[in-house]
Amino acid sequence: MGYSDKIRGTYQAQLKGIQDAGLFKQERFIHSPQAADIEVEFPAGAPLKKVINMCANNYLGLSSHPEVIKAAHEGLETRGYGMSSVRFICGTQDIHRELEQKMTAFLGTEDTLLFPSCMDANAGVFEAILTKDDVIISDRLVHASLVDGIRLCSAMHDTIKHSDMEHLEEKLQLHADKRFKLVVTDGVFSMDGDTAKLDEMVRICEKYDAMVLVDDSHSSGFIGKTGRGTHEKCGVVGKIDVITTTFGKALGGASGGCVSGRRELVEMCRQRARPYLFSNTIAPVVVSGVLKVMDIISKSTERRDKLERNAAYWRKGLTEAGFVLKEGDTPIVPVMLFNAKLAQDVSQSLYDEGIYAIGFFFPVVPQSQARIRTQISAGHEIHHLEQALAAFTKVGKKFDILGKTKQEIIAKYGM
Amino acid sequence: MADELKDMVLNYVTKEYLEDDSEPLTYDTPLISGGIVDSFSMVSLKRFLENKYAISIPDEEATPEAFDSVNKIVALVQRFAAKKA
Known part of the structure; x- marks a missing residue:
């Protein structure tokens, strides 16, 4: 038997350790x-x-909204249940592109690419746009999915103390010799609920020719006067080079995510991001629901x-x-x-x-x-x-x- | 050089990684295995030392073990500074 008593015992002991430490999730x-x-x-x-x-994370209370459920039903009827293909073979419907265009308009960016989740967006974006000649400088409290994505990328990785803009400036000086510098932060930090200082961050990054990536998963749909996100709240719409966000929280809460930002960076993701290339995208029924969510929140605040x-x-x-x-x-x-x-x-x-x-x-x-x-x-x-x-x-x-x-x-x- | 280097590394690590209300470091405090410095954040310390002492520490030598305390870091820097001399 391949799964021997020794192997089983090892995992049982590990699981008991997690339980004994009071860290077992139920x-x-x-x-x-x-x-x-x-x-x-x-x-x-x-x-x-x-x-x-x-x-x-049902911030807007739209997870079970009757209009969203109705739109999802209609999507199921008109576009079917599954795609049985990745995007670039035969897994892209008109509604996938429609949602990408709606997100681009909503976020005030140049283009958008859907991913099966924001975890996947974050897993794919870094290696698609950076090389070993570049450096990523991230806030020490960024979400685990960003940390995982950064680990998958060959660029050098450094960190700054949480929301410490002086520290960021020091790090940009330290890594001045790198080809490209990408500064990474959450928009709203999920465990503390505080907002990144994007206005200051953008000003510093412009000074040092650094790009900015923001994960706005805990912001999209409700932060800022019209709910565009932290870039709207901080007055830097159009100045964030990459925004990643999710449809699994405020925007209907089902699943899916996207990379939105500079046209070339999004196109690099379409060409190279592995979770996009090697996984089906968001199911038509979910896309239909999110399209309705975007209609609802675009019409009224x-x-x-x-x-x-x-x-x-x-x-x-x-x-x-x-x-x-x-x-x-x-x-x-x-x-x-x-x-x-x-x-x-x-x-x-x-x-x-x-x-x-x-x-x-x-x-x-x-x-x-x-x-x-x-x-x-x-x-x-x-x-x-x-x-x-x-x-x-x-x-x-x-x-x-x-x-x-x-x-x-x-x-x-x-x- | 050793004492000056030790204090410089200790000050750098304190300023770079510790929060204001943290316990003070000693020269032997385990930095990475003790959860004070994550292995990502080691990068800035490595680059700082390389710039300061005009040395190059190859990635295969810059292991979490070699950076696990101020004393270990000092030994590493001295080894490469000696090679350069």
Whole structure:
């Protein structure tokens, strides 16, 4: 037998190690469409429980929107289920190109190429446009998919301290001899909810002839006055050389992503990016849904405006209740607990109170930075937020963390 | 040269990689295996040393082990500086 007892035992020991370290991930089965109100089976086999979802990337509340579902049905009827081919053989439909053109117009770029996911976009973009003569300088808190993409590329890789623009300038000077320099950042950082300083970054990069790549997955559709993303918020539309983003969060939440930016860079991806070349693209049914999403958000800013109001209400409520929050103004509102076990215990107590919010701890966030990451949606109504605030306050009292500083929480629960 | 080099590397690593509230480093603190410096970020330290001492450290010598503490880095730099001399 190829899969010997020795091999099985090795993996069993590794899995036990993950469990013993308290890092074992368990899925919770949701029996309803993605929304503010969901029905959850947790743990497996337990009766269904109705809870308020406070941890989805469903920022605009469009994941189960009736118009999006209707458009997806129509797409299924008119364009079929699957393509059974990669894009460049016989896997490109008119609607794929239509979505690329809509994204180009929405993001204010020169061209766009779809990928099966933003993870794939990030995995493919770097090796398609850079060589060993180039350098990539990335923020130390960028998303794991960017790190993986950078690893697949032969360019030199260096990092800067989180959002430290002085450090960026030093690094651009250090690597001045490289052919091309590409600076890489998240638009909104997924764990902290803060926004990259794109205005400053663009100014510095122009000075040193460096390109800028932004992953705007946690921004596209709702950050900026008309929801174009962090480049709109920071006043640098047209100045970001590459934007990667996802359709798996605010933009319908199903799947898929894209690389959008300078015409030549996008074309290089079409010629060379391996996830584009060797994998089917987004299924027609999903493309049809995303096209409807783009119509909805291009016609009106109502949903992103509601999201902004909801996020401000939530942040104010948690602050007044006495929680320690990460500063920011996005719908990602991290409630800091610092201790990993405390984060898990608070998450469980919230669940008991009907609130679904997950604890994050090392290695997903740095040591001693454990937290509950809450994410607000335009699908939340004020009564959802009121109920969630009441539950957070009750649980906060139970663990005696309200009004306590970081130092006091660490003194009580440890790092 | 050794003491001056040691302090210079220690200061550089502290400024480059540590957050303000971090524990201070010693010459033997494990940098990469201790999770203080990730192997990507080693690049800037390597380039800084190469520029400063006009040496070239080949990639096969610039291993995570060779960069794992201030003392190890100093030994590496001295070896290549001696070769150059």
